[in-house]
Amino acid sequence: MPDEVTLRPVTADDLDLFEREFSGPEGVGTHVWSGFQPTADLRRRFAENGLLGPDGGVLSVAEGDMTVGRVKWWPGPWGPDALACWNLAIGLVPAARGRGTGTRAQRLLAEYLFDHTRAERVQAWTDRANLAEQRALEKAGFVREGVLRSAVWRGGQWHDSVLFSLLRAERAGAPMS
Template identity: 35%
Template sequence: MPALEFPDPALTDGLVTLRPWRESDLERRFEAFSDPLCLRFSWPLTGTPSLAHVRERFAAQEEARLSGDELPLAIVDAEDHLWGGCSLYDFAPGEARASVGYWVAAGARGRGVATRTTRLLAGWAFEHLALARLELVCEPANVASQRVAERCGFVREGVLRSHIPFQGGRRDSVIFSLLPGELLTSTALEVR
């Protein structure tokens, strides 16, 4: 698959902006992602994350973008404060399918950031990548992510048992799907 190009211009709804990661973001990314909630639901390894892990992930994501496997983006506010990260990944081009994922820094939670991010990314993916299906998976105890999926119009399909390797074992995942025309685009949520 060819390299995935970053949205140009950056995706924004006026409050949330999705832009390419920069090397200058890495320390802020490490600090934000080191939050216990991010580690509980999004950190797949058993050890404690380090700045070296973040640098390795940054490089791996760029390689994945160039090979057409992942499109990673930083979530920032209008003043470029880092609010989290998101990506399109698990591309299956022959099936016109991909997955969407995100994490939100502690200081940005409870403001609709994940919902706005998912709406922006899903709308762009359907329009510019001609996807026929977008998936969202999360840990069954991650109720906040399940609510984000539902607010965006994703339909819960079930639980994938022993779905992925996670923190030294295996983890179940709740799977949601979204098809073209199903995205709920209400912007009633306010970022404070």
Template identity: 70%
Template sequence: MTSDISLRPVTAADLDLFETEFATEEGTGSFQWFGFTPTHRLRRRFAEDGLLGPDDGTLTVTVDGQTAGRVEWFASAWGRARTSACWTIAIGLLPAARGKGTGTGAQHLLARYLFDHTRAERVQAWTDLHNLAEQRALEKAGFVREGVLRAAQWRAGRWHDQVLFSALRGDGPFRDTSDLAEEEPWQA
């Protein structure tokens, strides 16, 4: 049986669920736990722009219409931002949604969304060197492994190596298909 994975704008109910589910290491998973953080800035931002701004954004991941997590993007640059900007993406799935292809589908959909609605040539993501599940998900979503960033992330009291992945607008799964028949929604 396949599941219908989709993205939609965040709702107030989603924020409540995210605050509850992502408030502990068990909820985020060990590779995404950076300690306790305040939520009032996120709520204020939600009230201002629905978490959809010109330099970053957040969407809710759904599976068969049920909230399964969130995807985020923010502007990055490999040189001067005016000429070398790209998007960096991140994902947080509820524990029950992990290991079922949801991350693969959601990250593919987010990259397609960013290529369709922004001028970005590059979308990138990174994950812990030991997070093999996320590395597989990114590869299945159409991202290419570029290399290891040594001691790039401080978490759990020490520095961790990260693996960098990218997708380019012209890469096979992300090429312009406007002249082709409409594709089916992402199925996991």
């Protein structure tokens, strides 16, 4: 079991860790890697607003005093009129995986979004083959909704994704391992 898992605002030192750990397939994992991405935008947004804004954000995942990853969220509108949900994603350094850190961090982010925004729904999706992330989302209280066929282009081919959600009304009684 990991040390206490917390979320906190990103620091400049965290940006260095994110660039080092999440710039290649070894850090992000085979189910997420979609090629090299520029990092200048992340640093620009950090300088502008600390990676926190009305259109989403990024928080650092910490175990005790050590940063072990990040969670992020962005709007996921279903319908024409209003924000109905947030999409969320997580990235953990390889050493922090498989110990419950991701489950706890994703649940903490969902709680944070329900506490501080009007969203009714928080959702996440993962590669159909990423069974570890599917288990983490289910343990965090998310409900598997179905498969999005050929939803993500990665590695020269289309991949299916599995969609999960957590509704505001489900948050209080949802189990978390």
